[in-house]
Amino acid sequence: MKFKIDENLPVEAAVVLRDCGFDADTVGDESLAGVDDETLAIRVRADQRILVTLDLDFANIRAYPPDEYAGMVVLRPKTQEKPTLIAYTRRLAMILAGRDPAGELWIVGPDRLRVRRRS
8 A cells, every 4th residue: 555644744654654564655755745735635646645644624525535546544633742643653554454445534533443435
């Protein structure tokens, strides 16, 4: 699986996923920092990468239909401190060991994973 880590997450999130054997790069790696959501969505779709973000705009399945993407993952931690975000990324990596988010929106909360598909 290939991932794109949004700029609102620490670069260590990409390192965590790489250490677990995934292909992960960051928005900054490709000089996409500061681009609007639509431009980022076009890029991740073209590159067939799963976007990992804190941006709730990507949880809008009408604007970003999950079946048109390799997957969308929106992390919803209680705090956005770096250790918390890294812990969420580790949790995501454990979930990914048994499941693929292709064509789905995953919302990873403190105590559960919600999966949404285009209705």
